[in-house]
């Protein structure tokens with residue numbers, strides 16, 4: 001096995017550094033919507049969270065997303081994100097194994 005450079009990002013909730021693919025990106029789009037970005041390619045300011053609802057809850061409690069995105073994230077947006085987060089969590093965990101081999105350069 002040869003060593004491979006893995007891009008690390010920090011979870012805004014628990015502050016742990018993790019490989020990007022283990023994190024879910026939340027993006028503030030140029031028109032100020034706050035969305036979950038599973039592709040990691042949407043334009044805008046991004047923040048990363050571990051792919052677990054626990055970290056999302058922590059972020060909500062500490063308002064970490066507000067700080068990371070430099071925008072007030074309203075409770076209704078947090079609620080919407082929470083729903084999306086729960087919806088993608090399983091898919092995200094399932095997809096992770098498959099993605100393991102092709103790290104983008």
Ligand SMILES: [Zn+2]
Nearest residue numbers: 011014050055
């Ligand atoms: Zn975390």
